[in-house]
Amino acid sequence: MRKNLEGKEIYKNYGIVIGIFLIAMMISILIFFGINGKKVRKNTEEELYSYVERQCFHLQSVLDVQYKYMEGMADYASLQEDLKDEENLNLIRSLQKQSYLEAVSIIDENGLSTYNTGEEKDVSDRSYFQQVMKGEQTLSDPLISKLNGEQRVILCVPIYQNGVVKGALGGSYDLAYLGSLVFEDLYDETGFQFLVTQNGDVISLNHSADDIVNPVETMLSTEDNFYNRCERLRFLGKINVDDLREDFEQQKSGLIEFEKNETLYYMNYTPLSINQWMLCYVVPQKTALEKYSFIRRYELILAAVLFLLVVALFLVITVMNGRRQKALLYYARIDELTGIFNRRALENKVKSWITSEECTGKQAFLMMDIDHFKEINDVYGHAVGDKVLKEVGKILKEQFRESDLLGRIGGDEFVVFMKNVATEEIALKKARTLRDHISEIDLPELKGKKITSSIGLAFWPDHGKSYKDIYVCADKALYETKRNGRNGCTVYRSFLEK
16 A cells, blocks of 8 residues: 555656646747747838838839939920920820820919810919929829829929929829839738828729729728728727827838738838828738748647657656556565565465455465575575575476465465365365475585475464464464474364464
8 A cells, every 4th residue: 555655656746747847848838939929020020111111112213213204305395495386295295105194294384284185274273283383393192183084193393494494294194003113012912002191191002904902991992081091990009090190290110010800910101202102011910921830830840749759758757667666566575586475465465365255265374494494505505595495486386376375484484375275185285296396306506405395284264364373373383394304294283282
């Protein structure tokens, strides 16, 4: 019982140690995953910043080229005293045909715009005209064209004569053209880009032939103010719409996260440096992080492998400890020299058996001594004596049933407990056979000396109902054998008490 408790205590201690190790490992893995997650998010955000900045630079570069091209045309037009003479009108007709400009016009200093089609419209009330007459290049916010009533943006450069602004050269783009100026989407068309004007108007850069596409309806709409739409979104973190508006007004770059229909999105924005417009890019967070998904897979594989290794370690420790416990229990019960039970183990086994339901009928208790064993040790040495004991143990194992209990209870004292024997005669016959086999032990070191033995027999329950009682009776029977000259076998009888 004590051994079992000690074994359970050892397992408990192993369990505690491994449990602590598992917890420490899980915490370490979670910290590792957390650090990796932060690095992945940081790399993704840096990619978004880089993409939007490159997109912005590209858009500005294309518009700068357009400005330079139109400035060259404006310089040529300024050579004509009358800005609207036939040569200049032919110039704008040719310019319209050879460019992406939907319409081209020459505007005089009074705001009268003459188009390549020959039509004339008063644009003096337009802010882009007022700005260009101050000598500035302009790109208008989206406005309704006076020519065809559709939404357009106007690119306009001043025409100088003798150092004085005398008019302007203008060209209109539809919004689809602005979309064509941006290059391929970073995430295979799952993200989308748009411009936000200083007033919060939205200019979509993602489009089909005729329609403006709004992938996130509540975020992107050309029919509602951008900031009003943002009021209806759930932003993550501490940022709010006021912070976003402040960044736009101060022309600051930034990156925010928001949720729409249980989907998380990134929105990165940066100033275009034209009309204080902001270039915005929105992409689902899952898409942006997808390229790093292999890291999460490897993390899960790593966690699984580590877990399996710990389980394997626990199993190995459990098996090794089990074997160790079995070995300890074995050597605690077994006589190392003969391989049979020691005194305490034999006593416990016999006590357990005689109180069990399997114990029926007679039980024989055989006690045996090797005759003159002290002389063998003294004359031939203890090593030879040990060999004799080993031979005796071997004979006991060969002569008795596996169910019988064999034990060495002293130096040269042995006990055999024969279970459920039918008669005393059977037990006595086995005892005499044992004596005969002992006498056949032949070791070279003994130089022909014969080994003899003395045996005493007692029976349960006839001679006693406890281990102590039958032990005492068998011992008295053994003593009687020795008194009668040794090398024999005696069954206990009551007269031996006298």
